[in-house]
Amino acid sequence: MSVTVEDSLQSKTTSFNEIPIVDIAPLLDNSNPMKVVQEIGYICEHIGFLYIKNHGVDEQLIKEAYELTEAFFLLPFEEKNKLNIIHSGQTLRGYIPMYAENVDPENTRDFKECFDFGQDTAEISPFFGPNLMPQQPVHFKTIFEQYHHAMLGLARQLIRAIGLSLGLPADYFAKLQTKPITIQRLLHYPPQQGEITKEEFGIGAHTDYGFLTILSQDANGGLQVQNRNGDWVSAPPVDGTLIVNIGDLVQTFTNDRYISTLHRVINTSGKERYSLPFFIDLDYDAKVKVVPTCRRDDTPSQYQSYTCGQHKYKRFVDSYTHLQTTLRE
Numbered sequence: 001m002s003v004t005v006e007d008s009l010q011s012k013t014t015s016f017n018e019i020p021i022v023d024i025a026p027l028l029d030n031s032n033p034m035k036v037v038q039e040i041g042y043i044c045e046h047i048g049f050l051y052i053k054n055h056g057v058d059e060q061l062i063k064e065a066y067e068l069t070e071a072f073f074l075l076p077f078e079e080k081n082k083l084n085i086i087h088s089g090q091t092l093r094g095y096i097p098m099y100a101e102n103v104d105p106e107n108t109r110d111f112k113e114c115f116d117f118g119q120d121t122a123e124i125s126p127f128f129g130p131n132l133m134p135q136q137p138v139h140f141k142t143i144f145e146q147y148h149h150a151m152l153g154l155a156r157q158l159i160r161a162i163g164l165s166l167g168l169p170a171d172y173f174a175k176l177q178t179k180p181i182t183i184q185r186l187l188h189y190p191p192q193q194g195e196i197t198k199e200e201f202g203i204g205a206h207t208d209y210g211f212l213t214i215l216s217q218d219a220n221g222g223l224q225v226q227n228r229n230g231d232w233v234s235a236p237p238v239d240g241t242l243i244v245n246i247g248d249l250v251q252t253f254t255n256d257r258y259i260s261t262l263h264r265v266i267n268t269s270g271k272e273r274y275s276l277p278f279f280i281d282l283d284y285d286a287k288v289k290v291v292p293t294c295r296r297d298d299t300p301s302q303y304q305s306y307t308c309g310q311h312k313y314k315r316f317v318d319s320y321t322h323l324q325t326t327l328r329e
C-alpha cells in the first residue's frame with residue numbers, strides 16, 4: 001500500500017548540506033581540536049544539528065545494537081509490558097508502549113514504542129536506579145551497556161568542544177556532569193499506511209530537553225529538522241555517521257546563542273524504522289544558568305536559573321500519560 005502525507009507535513013527535499021557533516025577525528029585524536037571546535041560552534045549557533053563522522057564508535061557494536069533492538073520489539077507485547085516504565089517509579093526507565101508518551105500532545109499522537117535505560121545504580125532517586133533489562137534477547141544487557149558506555153565517552157568529548165567553542169574552560173560543563181542523567185533509548189516506529197496526518201505520526205515536533213543528544217538512525221529515514229525559516233528539512237541517513245543535536249539546557253546556558261532545534265519523525269518508508277538516541281543532561285541538582293561568556297549587560301539573561309532534574313521532570317510530566325494520571329489521582 002502506498003504512503004502519502006498531507007500537505008502540512010511535507011518536508012523540503014533539500015540537499016542535506018543544510019545539516020552539515022563534521023569530521024571529528026581531529027578532535028578525538030587531538031591533531032586539530034580547535035578546527036572541530038569552531039565548526040561545532042558555528043553549527044550550534046545556526047542549525048543546532050550536525051552529522052559527525054569518524055566518531056570512533058565501533059560499527060559492529062552499532063550493528064549488534066540494531067539486531068537486538070529489532071529482536072526486542074518483536075517480542076510479544078505481554079513480554080515487553082512486564083518492563084513497563086510505570087513499574088520503575090521515579091527511575092523512569094523501561095518499556096514505553098505506543099501512545100504512552102507524546103512529545104507534542106496538543107497536536108500529535110506519537111506512533112512509536114520505546115525502551116529506555118541508563119546508568120545502572122543500586123540507589124533509587126529521580127532518573128537513577130536499576131535498569132529494567134529484558135532477559136531476552138540474550139546479550140541485550142551486555143551489548144547495550146557497551147553501547148551506553150561508548151555514547152557517554154563520545155558525548156563527553158563533544159561537550160568539551162562545546163565548552164571551548166563558547167570560550168569556556170574545556171571542563172566547564174564536565175564539572176556539572178559528575179553523575180549526569182543519561183538515557184539510552186531504543187525506538188521503534190512501525191510503518192504507517194495510507195495518508196499520514198498531523199494528528200498521528202512517528203514523533204511529534206519537539207526540542208530535546210537535555211544537554212546533548214547523539215542519535216543513530218537506521219537506513220529508512222524520516223527525521224526532519226526545522227530551520228530558522230520554519231521549513232522542515234530532511235535529515236536522511238548518511239552511512240558511517242551519527243547525528244548530534246543540542247538540547248534546551250544548552251540554549252539556556254548560552255542565553256539563546258546556541259539553539260535547541262525543533263525536530264520530528266514521519267516514517268513514510270512503509271517499513272519498520274528503528275533509531276537509537278542517547279540523551280545526556282547534567283547532574284540532577286546542577287544549576288542551569290547563563291555562562292559568563294554569554295552574559296551581556298545590555299541584554300540581561302532572560303532565564304532564571306533552574307535545576308536540571310526539575311526541568312526534566314516537568315517535561316516528562318507533560319509527555320507521559322502515566323505521570324499525568326498519577327498527578328490527577
Ligand SMILES: O=C(O)CCC(=O)C(=O)O
Nearest residue numbers: 187208217223265275277
Ligand atoms: O528517531 C529519531 O530519528 C529521532 C528521535 C527523537 O527525536 C527523540 O527521541 O528525541
Ligand SMILES: [Fe+2]
Nearest residue numbers: 206207208263
Ligand atoms: Fe528528539
